[in-house]
Amino acid sequence: MLAIEFLGAAGTVTGSKYSITYGNRHFMVDCGMFQGDPELAERNHQNWPVPARDYEALLLTHAHIDHSGAIPRLVADGFSGPILCTEPTIELCELLLPDSAKIMRLEGSPLYGEEHAARALELMEGCNYYRQYEVGPGVGVTFFDAGHILGSAWLELEFDPLPDWSKQEPVRLVFSGDLGRGLGPMLAAPDRPERADFLVLESTYGGRLHSRVSAAGQLQEVVERTRRRKSTLVIPAFAVQRSQDIAYLFETLDVGNISLYIDSPMAARAIRVFERYPDYLSRNAGQLLNEYDQLLRYPHLRICETTEQSRSILNFRPPRVIVSASGMAEGGRVLHHLRHHLPDARSTIMLAGYQCEGTRGWQLLCGDPYLDIDGRAIPVRAEIESLDGLSGHADYAEIQEWLSELESPPQTTFLVHGDEESLLAQQNRLSQQGWQVEVPEHRQRFVLLR
Numbered sequence: 001m002l003a004i005e006f007l008g009a010a011g012t013v014t015g016s017k018y019s020i021t022y023g024n025r026h027f028m029v030d031c032g033m034f035q036g037d038p039e040l041a042e043r044n045h046q047n048w049p050v051p052a053r054d055y056e057a058l059l060l061t062h063a064h065i066d067h068s069g070a071i072p073r074l075v076a077d078g079f080s081g082p083i084l085c086t087e088p089t090i091e092l093c094e095l096l097l098p099d100s101a102k103i104m105r106l107e108g109s110p111l112y113g114e115e116h117a118a119r120a121l122e123l124m125e126g127c128n129y130y131r132q133y134e135v136g137p138g139v140g141v142t143f144f145d146a147g148h149i150l151g152s153a154w155l156e157l158e159f160d161p162l163p164d165w166s167k168q169e170p171v172r173l174v175f176s177g178d179l180g181r182g183l184g185p186m187l188a189a190p191d192r193p194e195r196a197d198f199l200v201l202e203s204t205y206g207g208r209l210h211s212r213v214s215a216a217g218q219l220q221e222v223v224e225r226t227r228r229r230k231s232t233l234v235i236p237a238f239a240v241q242r243s244q245d246i247a248y249l250f251e252t253l254d255v256g257n258i259s260l261y262i263d264s265p266m267a268a269r270a271i272r273v274f275e276r277y278p279d280y281l282s283r284n285a286g287q288l289l290n291e292y293d294q295l296l297r298y299p300h301l302r303i304c305e306t307t308e309q310s311r312s313i314l315n316f317r318p319p320r321v322i323v324s325a326s327g328m329a330e331g332g333r334v335l336h337h338l339r340h341h342l343p344d345a346r347s348t349i350m351l352a353g354y355q356c357e358g359t360r361g362w363q364l365l366c367g368d369p370y371l372d373i374d375g376r377a378i379p380v381r382a383e384i385e386s387l388d389g390l391s392g393h394a395d396y397a398e399i400q401e402w403l404s405e406l407e408s409p410p411q412t413t414f415l416v417h418g419d420e421e422s423l424l425a426q427q428n429r430l431s432q433q434g435w436q437v438e439v440p441e442h443r444q445r446f447v448l449l450r
């Protein structure tokens with residue numbers, strides 16, 4: 001038997017987590033944390049379908065917490081198998097997982113301790129793209145470039161036929177993970193699959209197309225306006241990838257000598273990880289890095305790692321651009337900058353990336369007149385913009401391109417990682433092309449082969 005149970009990202013965008021049963025053996029693909037909505041966060045306490053120690057291995061697509069953040073919980077519950085992922089994913093997890101444990105401890109709701117995060121990192125084994133690794137007898141995995149963040153992968157799992165299968169042929173199960181757009185400044189376009197018997201497909205933007213205006217064009221316009229007004233542009237951005245993308249773009253803009261601050265210790269550390277992996281960047285970015293030994297070369301960039309460096313930003317007069325985490329303004333140093341600049345009508349806040357419903361970033365996009373920060377209602381007078389061109393996720397047309405090299409439609413395609421509207425839109429679109437499409441519910445289990 002080959003079966004899959006959806007333990008997360010079913011009908012929602014967080015908690016990516018899939019339990020695979022092959023005969024009487026068990027594997028996990030991704031093990032992410034549910035984020036945002038408290039009702040969803042409850043699911044972080046759900047039971048595993050089988051005891052954690054019974055999972056032979058865990059395969060991880062990329063380092064984002066909504067794909068990796070529950071690994072230490074699996075480890076705390078007894079998992080001790082190998083965790084296969086790319087080398088940059090391991091290094092980014094070294095930044096993200098201990099930080100996640102620390103934040104939970106400070107918030108007083110720990111799912112696991114820092115020791116479990118450390119143990120999870122010890123179990124990680126680095127894999128290269130395009131080479132098949134044996135996960136266990138009869139099970140192989142190949143990592144392909146997903147172009148979403150540094151080291152991100154989509155996975156091709158191959159299962160040898162079990163004696164009782166009617167067709168004695170290997171079966172390929174493809175997990176898209178999160179798919180990038182191929183338009184980001186630093187990463188290559190995602191590789192495309194050629195064969196999938198079953199496909200688990202992300203649908204973050206299953207119902208939408210991104211604006212075709214380039215990120216550089218959008219950024220140029222807003223930065224130029226900020227410079228003319230001698231004001232401040234605050235960009236809440238994820239510390240990993242988005243902050244680096246923005247700083248990388250600055251070198252190509254025509255914005256005079258405006259100061260750019262990256263105010264995030266995590267982003268500062270992530271830059272050093274990026275600089276160790278030129279082979280995982282787009283050809284252009286990789287070449288520049290090899291040539292100059294430095295990825296971010298905008299001359300007026302200041303990276304603020306310490307609290308003193310962060311505090312000093314406000315001592316320098318505008319115009320200035322501040323890029324700071326977290327990306328949805330749910331925590332981190334960006335809150336301090338928002339508190340300071342939201343009430344100022346000359347400032348601009350530019351959101352960069354997907355904003356989950358209920359987050360402060362989402363509230364700003366909705367046009368809320370006040371934002372609650374640390375129990376105070378801060379009036380929103382600043383201009384709100386959205387930097388759509390830097391999205392880390394493919395839209396439906398780009399997903400269609402990603403699927404275009406498949407020899408034939410998969411037997412079944414499972415749509416995950418989207419809100420209800422996006423999932424249904426994507427289901428309609430693929431069904432019209434004659435595809436067999438399922439939108440799994442949370443904890444729904446499907447037998448793929450008996």
Ligand SMILES: [Zn+2]
Nearest residue numbers: 062064148178
């Ligand atoms: Zn992701």
